Amino acid sequence: MPDQAGVLVAVVGATASGKSDLAVDLALAVGGEVVNTDSMQLYRGMDIGTAKLSVTERRGVPHHLLDVLAVTESADVARFQRAARRAVVDIWSRDKVAILAGGSGLYVRSVIDSYDFPGTDPALRASLEAELERVGSHSMHESLRGVDPAAADSILPSNGRRIVRALEVVTLSGRPFAAHLPEPRYAHARTVQVGIEVSRTVLDGRVQQRVERMWQAGLVEEVRRLAGQGLRDGRTASRALGYAQLLGYLDGRWSQEEAKERTVAATRRFVRRQDAWFRRDPRVSWMAPGPGLVEDSLGVIDTLR
Numbered sequence: 622m623p624d625q626a627g628v629l630v631a632v633v634g635a636t637a638s639g640k641s642d643l644a645v646d647l648a649l650a651v652g653g654e655v656v657n658t659d660s661m662q663l664y665r666g667m668d669i670g671t672a673k674l675s676v677t678e679r680r681g682v683p684h685h686l687l688d689v690l691a692v693t694e695s696a697d698v699a700r701f702q703r704a705a706r707r708a709v710v711d712i713w714s715r716d717k718v719a720i721l722a723g724g725s726g727l728y729v730r731s732v733i734d735s736y737d738f739p740g741t742d743p744a745l746r747a748s749l750e751a752e753l754e755r756v757g758s759h760s761m762h763e764s765l766r767g768v769d770p771a772a773a774d775s776i777l778p779s780n781g782r783r784i785v786r787a788l789e790v791v792t793l794s795g796r797p798f799a800a801h802l803p804e805p806r807y808a809h810a811r812t813v814q815v816g817i818e819v820s821r822t823v824l825d826g827r828v829q830q831r832v833e834r835m836w837q838a839g840l841v842e843e844v845r846r847l848a849g850q851g852l853r854d855g856r857t858a859s860r861a862l863g864y865a866q867l868l869g870y871l872d873g874r875w876s877q878e879e880a881k882e883r884t885v886a887a888t889r890r891f892v893r894r895q896d897a898w899f900r901r902d903p904r905v906s907w908m909a910p911g912p913g914l915v916e917d918s919l920g921v922i923d924t925l926r
């Protein structure tokens with residue numbers, strides 16, 4: 622294995638591909654610690670619906686940036702970037718390998734790539750957020766499509782917060798939102814990305830099974846409890862897969878079974894978008910799941926000698 626100082630490994634791939642378990646396996650094999658790069662696992666109490674590893678499942682491997690936000694707080698990628706980079710440096714200071722694990726593509730890129738986020742204008746942001754409240758995210762999405770079709774294609778119509786941010790950046794800069802995404806240039810030379818390659822058919826089946834397990838594990842009760850803690854008021858947390866659908870059930874908009882079906886459908890759509898995001902990065906070394914996954918991934922890390 623390479624000297625561990627300054628080694629950064631990002632485990633990427635779609636939801637339900639097995640990133641969290643592989644990250645723990647690699648941490649145990651190389652002497653590493655894990656930094657969460659799933660935007661929804663930042664939230665305290667959002668455990669079942671985000672498939673957050675339990676303390677037992679972490680197998681003694683330290684995990685950073687889990688459970689750091691209340692559900693009423695907004696997740697912010699620029700703030701996350703600063704916290705994650707501090708965590709990576711801290712891990713390196715103890716001669717450990719830093720291993721990122723999570724499927725939020727921009728969160729991963731914010732850590733591994735040289736990238737400074739564009740500025741913000743409080744007055745413009747407030748105006749756009751007021752418009753979002755007035756007309757809804759789908760109408761705002763159409764506005765975004767009118768000025769930046771590529772950005773509209775990359776952002777879900779239900780993701781009002783990202784739509785507002787894209788419109789803000791386009792308005793302030795006069796350039797497409799995508800022009801501000803990080804270029805594929807690692808901030809640290811000793812960086813590798815390991816992707817878990819799972820077929821769409823297999824992923825569709827895993828998503829169905831995963832949602833069923835979440836329901837059986839008590840996701841409905843988890844959402845009901847978090848609703849009492851202000852989940853509905855959280856701009857980011859309230860839109861999480863499963864949570865948004867179950868809030869609709871609790872509010873009487875549809876049945877619990879329909880909420881489950883909507884969660885499966887929305888997760889499958891999200892999986893396709895995740896896969897497309899990571900596939901655009903030619904630096905990812907894709908690995909097939911199975912008995913040789915850990916060994917093959919260690920081979921990629923070993924190239925950093």
